[in-house]
Amino acid sequence: MSAIVDTAGRRAYTVQVGGMTCAACAGRVARTLTKLEGVTATVNYATEQAHVVCTDDIDPRMLIDAIERAGYEARRVDDTAATSQVGNTLAQRAGDLRRRLVVAAMLAVPLADLSLALSLFPELRFPGWTWVCLALAAPLVGWCAWPFHAAAWRGLRHRTATMDTLISIGVLAATGWTLVVMFRGGPVEPGLGAGWSALARAGDGLYLDVVAIVVAFLLAGRFFEAQSKQRAASAMRALLERSVVDVDVVRGDVVLRIPADRLLSGDLVIVRPGQTIPADAVVVEGRAAIDAGAVTGESVPRDVGPGDAVVGGTRDVDGLLVVRTTRVGADSRLARMARLVESAQTTTANAQRLADRVCAVFVPAVLVLASGTFVGWLLAGNPVATAVSTAVAVLIVACPCALGLATPTAILAGTGRGAQLGLFLKGAPAFEATRSVDTVVFDKTGTLTEGRMQVAGVIPAEPGGEDELLRLAGAVEHGSEHPIGVAIAAAATAAARVDDFTVVPGAGVSGLVEGRRVLVGRSAGTPLPAGLAVRRQALETAGATVVAVDVDGSTLGLIALTDLPRPDAASAVATLRGLGLTPLMLTGDNARTAAAVATDVGIDPADEVTAEASPEDKVAVVRRLQQEGHRVAFVGDGINDAAALAVADLGIAVGRGTDAAIDAADIVLGRDDLTAVAAAVELARRTHRTIRWNLLWAFGYNTAALPLAASGLLTPLVAGAAMALSSVFVVTHSLALGRFRPPPPTPPREQ
Incomplete structure (x- = not known):
């Protein structure tokens, strides 16, 4: 079991849960855990993991004991191996189901062929043919269907019912009725009756062949479901498996070969x-x-x-x-991005919460419906065989699995495909928020621009003061992480010590250098001399960023810096417009420089740019847009963008940005490519559409299938095929996200 202490002093654990076979199981595990005082839990049926947050006084063993008392298996998951353990568990599950499916197919096919031949040509029926059918069906009903029976028995011991309860009861009921028919004497018909008419209506007969085909269908559905879930989780697992086992490290004059985890x-x-x-x-x-x-x-x-x-x-x-x-280790970018994806895969969409509530009462409701169907057909004067067959069809056709898989498999596939493309979405909230976003607000420096500023000019107030101006400014900026500060510090050749370093929000930085108070920032402490003011305006109009340097309240001069727009910025803006989104720009830079950059990237300087904005101003602009009815995405990379990223409906952080920005965002771009913003938005939209269609199919399937089965229009054979195919449809529809291709970049519009 892995444990992480969060900022609220609570602990977060991840537990691998075995034995879950449908969404009802996941709901039961979640309810069992949340009954413990101080515990909140979410259970992901697709990854078979429970994510628990609890107070410090909760013994982790209590969590495992609670899960085991509920009838499921539980074991610890290590932080660094969680994704690999999910993959291993799914691979083992798929392997076991494959073996059972192969045996089921080898027995069901000859049994069905024999039954069909004996149905079409009664003269071929030989003495003891019923016992041959029973011999072929027994391993199917017993060993092949054992996962269904075992899960149903666990549920019975813990007074609960799951999807496997329905399947097990249906298989055993059909088999039991067949044995009654065999031992009561009298003529016996093959289960397929008069040829393939059994596909259209229920009838009397020996239903061993139908049971065999149903079990094979159900195992096939479970196998393809497990295999598809394994494929959906494989993208992140492949990413983590790129970690190195051994490395060559230089220690002094010696090169040592050591395990990578000791770096x-x-x-x-x-x-x-x-x-x-x-x-x-x-x-x-x-x-x-x-x-x-x-x-x-x-x-x-x-x-x-x-x-x-x-x-x-x-x-x-x-x-x-x-x-x-x-x-190194858990602090590396790869590990951090992996944790983002793993966290995303544990989230639950709002629509899925409704499906989970339905699943919680679905199985008991189906049991009641099947019992009512059996009694109703008997009261209507139908033969017992027909009543049994119809009730079995109701039990088998019911499928809460599709409801439970609708969201988790789509999120698994979407986040996995995103990881392959260098796009890390933090979960269902990101998918849901992206659906309605209509405005994308960009930070300028480091987002729309290269973020690698260079000093383009030093303009002292007095001739000959260039070196002193740059030396003092570089000393103060040496402690800054802002691109402007880094560029000035890099350009300063002589080093000087700075004391009392202070960041002045929205203005710049200040410090004591050789006993003098030096202020470097966008706004000078005193008005600029006329000559410097004219030079500043000319430089800013040309697109340069200009900062003033004050020493003890007097203007020492100006430093001009250039930061060119990213080569892909104009194309990224045009692509977003093609998706129906409105791009805006927010920047702390001056209005003239902001207008020059905006023009270069295709943003209207008159209506779509807000300049000289402090971090508080950025938050205020985002909130104003939201109050006007817009759904806002904010794209940024710096510490001063963290607040706006958190306030926006959708926060998108550039992956090379600060930790604060990455933590506050809903989507992190791992690629140094601004067109990834459009790709992330479109992937999130596509994933959310997939979730909605999955849920629509799952609800629609059960709404239509149960009345058809109860009215006798579906036999157990058709019901088993439909039930298996419903889950396979949801999973394969989600896996289509693995073929997602980012929208092609749109050429920038001519200025």
Whole structure:
């Protein structure tokens, strides 16, 4: 069992739950856990995991004991291996079902052929043919159908009923009635009666062949369901399996071969061509092309050299690198993104909550309906065989599995496909919010622009003061993580010590350098001299970002920086417009620079840009848009964007952004490609549509199938096929998300 302590002092656990066979099982496990004081739980039927949040005084063993008392198996899940354990469990389940299905098919086919031949040609019936049918059917009813019987027995011992209860009762009832027919004497007909007319109506006969075919159908449905769930979870598992087992680490003058899980932050690691980079790192020596496709979805390898950052899980294509690790283990970007996906797969959509409530009462209601059907057909004067056959059809055709699979399989497939494309969606809320988003608000610096600002000019108030101006500004900005501060600090050649460093929200940074108070920011502490004001306006009109430097209340000069728009920004904006979304830009930069960048990327500077916005202003703009009836998505990457990301209906964080932005967002872009915003929006929309269609099918199937079965229009054979196909339909429909292709980039409109 894994445990993580959250900020509220509560603990979060993940438990693998065995023995769940339908959504009713998942609902029972969830209700059992939430009955414990201080415990809240969600249970994912698709991944067969329970995610529990509880107070510190809850002993984890209590959770496992509660699940086991409810009739299910429970075992611990390690944080680092949760996804792999899900995959292993699903693989084992699929293997067991495959074996039972093969045996069922080998017995059901000859049994059905024999029954059909004896039905069409009565003269072929030989003495003891009924015992031959029984010999072929016995392993089917016993060993092949054992998973249904075992689950039904567990439920009976714990006074509950599941989908397997319906199947087991139906199979045993049909088999029991067949034995009654065999031993009571008199003429006996094969179960298929007068040829294939049994497909249209129920009738008398030996129903062993029908039971065999029904069991084979049900096992086939369960097998394809397990196999499809395994495929849906495979994308994230393949991503995690890119982790390295052993690495070569430089320790002093010695190169040591150590397990990757013993890596420390700051270690020097040698990465050879063809090897996978074991952790987030910075290149120290060497140059190589890096294939990041499996992690970010980027199709073209990226060249890296000394000073470039590389992500764990990416592959060195053609060069020898020495890298210094920056984040290892659970702190690495790959592990963080994996946790996002795993968390997303535990969420529940609003529509699914309704389905879960239906599943909680569905099985008891079907048992009542089947009993009423049996009694009703007897009271109507029909033979006992017909009443039994009709009641069995009602039991078998009922399918809460499709309801339970509607949301989890779609989220599994959607998040898995997103991980392949470098798009990490945090769960059902993201899918639901994206459906109604009509406005996308972009931060400018680092989002629409490269985020790699460079000093383009130093304009001192007094001639000859360039070096001193840059030295003092660089000393203060040395402690800043803002792109402007990093660029100024990099351009300053001489170092100076700064004390009392302070961030002035929306204005800049301040500090004491050599006893003087230095303020660097968008707004100077004092009015600019006329000459500097004219230069500033000209630079900003040309698209530069200009900051003023004050020393002890006097303006020392200006520093101009340039940050070019991303090459894909204009195409990304045009693609979003093609999806029916309105792009806007919010920035703390000045209005003239903002207008120049907006024009370059295809955003109207007059109506779609808000400049000189503080973090509080960004939040206010998002809320104003929401009050006007818009559903707002915000795209950002910095600490100052975290509040707006949290307030927006949909927060989208650029993956290379700050931890605060990533934590606040609903969608994280792992790709350094702004067109991924449109891809993420379209994938979320497609996934939500898949969930809705799955639920519509599941509700519609049961609404139509149960009355048909109760009225005698479906035989057990047809009912078993329909029940199996309903679950298979939901799962295969969800798996279609694995073929999702991002919308093609739209050429930017001409300015």
